[in-house]
Amino acid sequence: MKRILSPRRTAGGGKYGVGISWMLEPVITGKKGEEGQYFFGRNVFGHGSATRVIIRVARDHELIVTMVRYTLGRDYEAHKNKFLQAISDRMVEK
DSSP: OTTTTOGGGOSTTTTBOSSOEEOOOBOOSOOTTOTTOBTTOSOEEEEOOTTOOEEEEEGGGTEEEEEOOSSOOTTHHHHHHHHHHHHHHTOOOO
16 A cells, blocks of 8 residues: 555655545534544545545455445435445444
């Protein structure tokens, strides 16, 4: 992973790689104490697309999340956050 996202191969100081980027998506629940937290943590990379396909690899949790779509649907952001939150809520700590 370090090689794929190395500064030598990326633009923006190592935030983007060959078709992948770090996916730091903040948890948006409005619950106190969740400010600054991210779905699946800070060690998550993945790929996005014009149709809003979700591909996430959460290395710290040994988790791969995918949602494949043909086209962008209505209320995408609201549904995406519910989808990620549902997975996050059911994760078990090792």
